[in-house]
Amino acid sequence: MNVEAMSLQDFRGKLEQLSEGIPGQDMSDEERVRRAKRAFMQKLNGHRAVDLDSCLQCGMCAEACHFYEATQNERYAPVYKYRPLRRFYRREMSPMRWFYRPFTRDITAADLKEWQHLVYDACTGCGRCDMICPMGIKISAAIRVVRHGLAAAGYVPPEMRVLRNEQRDQNTLFGVGAEQLKALVEKLGAQGISVPLDREQADVMLLTTAVEVLLFPDAFAATARILNKSGADWTIRSDVFEAANVGIITGDDPTMSLAIRRIVDKAKACGVKTVLMPESGHAYQTLRWEGATEMGGALPFETLSIPEFISGEVQAGRLNLKAQSNGASVTYHDPCRLSRKGGVMQQPRDVLAALGLDVRETPSNQRENYCCGGGCGEYVLSGAADLRQKAFEIKRREFEETGADAVVTGCANCRINLLIGAENSGWETPVTSLVETVAANLAD
């Protein structure tokens, strides 16, 4: 299969134009601070309080952060990225607030503006810092609360704001809606790949992403072929197919809830037993690990990531793979939201091993894996390109240490960032997806 896709070059051009002519969000400074504080108050729960009260300020978290490691800029220490939240907690919510208040500076609109760079450009929310903290503090969760505050205060970076508004208001991303999906399905049909579009009832509802439709249609085709081969009773809906959730990326709760609700409502209407997430780490994390809580109750279906699904089908004997014997080696890049934030680490390795590939591990892998450098939508931020490239170089060194022939990953966001990084630095090792690797080796 080979479906015509937008070139990486064109997609990069599209990214650069994203925020052109987008005005800032007009708001008084007082209003920004008020809204940020309200968001902090809503999100600051007992878990975060215990975390904030436990911090030793040892600074070890900096040693886990790819942005700190790449730049040695102390402002990128993860502990510093949630400083506004800590200040707010100490002044307004801590049991010791009566003591801290006179000694703790209040947050200002200028702080919020400054932290926009620190929590959007210089943090992908990958959570590697969560794994190093000797106190077990979920640092990335605290930083996410800061993102919530900034989103409420109108400080979402313009590129992300455009995408959030598009998803919220038009239910599309990058202009990809039902029409574009249908066009892709038709093209695949012409190549003999059947996609059961818009069925009213099915056991499995597949989601995809605008990025996959535009840039990686081969991955979508591969997923369809795998589903067909496994004999799954499946569908993809042209009215609700977007798995990505810009709400969670930006810290905008209403958009996050809306995007989850669209999927949940459609899955319920179609009576599906499984919602299958495409290769998108944050999309999986959102529905699988936040969906039920966000919707206020258990969901009537299970949410599976692609590696979990494939691994399960292989084990159940419904999907047979051809094991290669050419000694080809690969290294698997763990998307952070599938691995340490999602618990999907062994399955992709099992699948690659079942393909007869020599799976080589990077020095930091699975729960300690380095982020691709532009995870969770960070790759759309044009102002952070240099920073991302520096972080990518860490990743590149890790890959090179394995000596593997190719890099395989299970997240389109990671794949884009790795491809852009590779293109920038003239690195030629192929970066591909798990689904395409599997679909190229389906046995009868």
Add this chain to the structure above:
Amino acid sequence: MTLLDFASGPGMQWALWIFVFGVLWRLVGALFLLSRKDLTKPRQYNSVAAGLGAIISRSAPAHAFEKRILFQHVTGYVWHFALFISVLFFAPHILFFESVLGFGWPHLPNTIILITAIIATAVLITLLIRRATHPVQRFISNADDYISIFVVLIPLITGILAFAHVGGRYETLLAIHLLSVEVMLIWFPFGKLMHAIMTMPARYQAGTAFGRRGVKA
């Protein structure tokens, strides 16, 4: 009432009350902030085992991080062990604990206590210097970070001086040592010394949060 009478009497009593009440106030206040229940379906896991597992696993860095934080890891262990031995196994300290708790335990020879106290002091001074000079630590530090070091450092130094009878009359040195301990106890619930209490709940909640997703914390 002499200075020593005050330090070993009402001073210590008040310091202990502030310590106990302050710790409980801060701990309960943080723990009882409401958290939304996680309604997602967990992977198969045992929350107690995951929580307790994290208490143990976070005592050492994961392999990928070892080299980058080796200095802090090693000094952290040396510091805490040396401190605990000096505080808990010095004969006069045990007499004090016995007077408060009603029971005591065997003590270590004074020479060992002197050595551990000197090691603890040296390591803490090293960590203080690191905090003031390491780019990240210096940048993120605030008054609490330095106060918390000094309020522990001073009892160590005054303890060693009192033990060695150096720098003044023994009674005066002892009174100053006791007063410095009282300052430390009073500061404890307000600053980051509180980590000694928070370690367990913080690690436990990390263990359960990761555990329900099938990830080892």
